[in-house]
Amino acid sequence: MFELGPFEYQFKNSSKKIFCTKKINIKNKEIVLISGMSGAGKSTLLQIIKGLIPHYSTGMFTGNMPFSKKEKNDQGSGQLQPEIVFLFQNPFSQLIYPNVAEEFFFTMENFNFTKEQMDFKRLELESSFNLDSIWNKKTAELSHGECQKLVLASLLAIDPQILLLDEPTAFLDPVARASFYLWLKKIKGQYTVILIDHHFDEVLPIVDKILDVASNGSISEVNGDYRAKFGVENHLLNQEINLKKSNNIHLSLAHINYHHAGQKKLLEDISFSASSGEIVVIKGENGKGKSTLFKIIAGLIRPLRGEIQIKKNGIELPLKKYTKEIGFIFQNPEAHFFFDTIAEELKSISDQSQVDVLLKMFFENIDLNRSPFLLSEGEKRRLGILITVLQEKSILLYDEPTFGQDQSSIFKIKELILSLKNMGKIQVIISHDEAFINSLPTKIYLLSNGQLEIQE
């Protein structure tokens, strides 16, 4: 068992903090879910448990560390507790080597395992993590699910006691996500697991305890009816969004073919169309061409064959005018930011009245003088959506808009999409979030084997 709190962590140059006023006991082999709105401090809490804060942070920590042991090596730099392993939200950011085999052995090497011990661990973990199918691959070729399995296997090989998992299902498609939850059920009782996850319906049946990080940073144990606590709040839409309407816009793709140079066909004979006010969802496995299709729609890549047409008020627009009509919300939100502060980002796009309405909708309290790069992942994603919506384009392309978002934020995004639908925008969404897709009135397509098929 270990105790969490009391402690307080104040972020540098900010009034934001997270704190725990009472001791919270976490029993051995428990599965603990950390919940809270995006930006509340959930990932920060995991970093405190691992010891990254305060040893590798700039803020101010006071109070009890969950683990006070810190070994020092000859050079004086501390080693963090080896019995705790930490899986980042994006497993690719934990990769060191270009090859899978070396990556797998890396953690064990750091703890001075012998070659024989490492071979034994490989045999032990190979089948449960399906490592033999990726063993000879480059790490850059792995899908998100494969990369996550690789890093997780590498971390579990050192027999940790506590697993810290930061939104482990954020980048996984539904099949990979289901497989992850099955694995979590399977290891229940073997490790203490502390995870952040927003898929409550799937994860709540597995967890033993829930800690909530409130918007003011307060950490507390959730007792009682979890579902009542995590029901979606209806925030919206009492305020009208007054953006430019886009009637009489029509997008059509006919017989689009594309493949990257020297590679096999990615997109084959793709055709679909959408008119003002329509929402189109494109589903499909990772790496099958959905993002490439978006680039083709935006006029950024020319298809090898086929035609794209955007008509506004019945008049076909030339290719060079596509960028004026199309907004692209990237999966990586940081690609949207060009300026030093959030205020500068928003000022460069739209007038203040619209900015205020939408800011209030998406953020409880936000410091506009803060750098957008310092927001949490969920906040960055919402800001990226805001920045694109405020550009008042007629066609919006969303690449996984609900990744890393809590239920409340997903609801707000959904409501925004519905408002934009009423304004006549065409919205094309790539998403794996079935619940989100099912809550929207959409045409759903599946991109599989290079072909687009409508789903009933």
Added chain:
Amino acid sequence: MSQSQTREFLHSWYLLIITILSLFFLLINRLYLLDIYLSIIIFYFYFKNGLLFSKFKRLFWIAFIFSFSLFLLNMLYPAKELKIGDGYQILNFKIYSASVTEALKNMIRLFLVSFLSMSSGVVINYTNVVLHLIVHKGLKLFYGYPVLIAMNSISLFKAEFERIRINARLRNLPWKDQFTILFPLLVFAIRHSQRGALALVTRGLREQKTFYFNYDLSALDKKRFRIFILFYLFLVGIAIYFR
């Protein structure tokens, strides 16, 4: 050598050494025939180490165009001491045979140096070099692993730059703000290095660690390297003799 790595004809560490030695020779040697012999041998190693002919052709033309531009410059604007004899008038330029000869020599030298440099960037596996240095040559882990992360992030930078560029275009940023495109790239670089550092820390990197793969140089690598060094010394001897 790592079992998971493609087997190299000559280990990248040795390939790096012979490339550096060859570039040094090309820069100071005056007998161009020796340069050509040396380049043939080097490219033999490069092709054996995986240089594709399509890449070879592409780099050839880049190096040629670059060095040809220097040839034209040297030929059309020769130094005073090369303006010997009557020369030929072409358009507004007077071409002297001495300047053509000198321009050709410079072009050959520049062509070989640039061609070799660019090709070496394609065939040398710097991951293997860094790991060999860490395991066998005493390069400290806390220098070597960050270099490894940096080297392996080049493709990520390219992808991120592409995303930023696309976004700037879609956002119709005014021309003066187009320069701000460098800012998010800089932030990405800093944050990537932060994440990389945290990854090393959370996975327990420490000075005393074991290695599963030995990143050793094989007996064949050493043999091939010795053969090259003998050949190289032979060329150096000839160059000095005929200086």
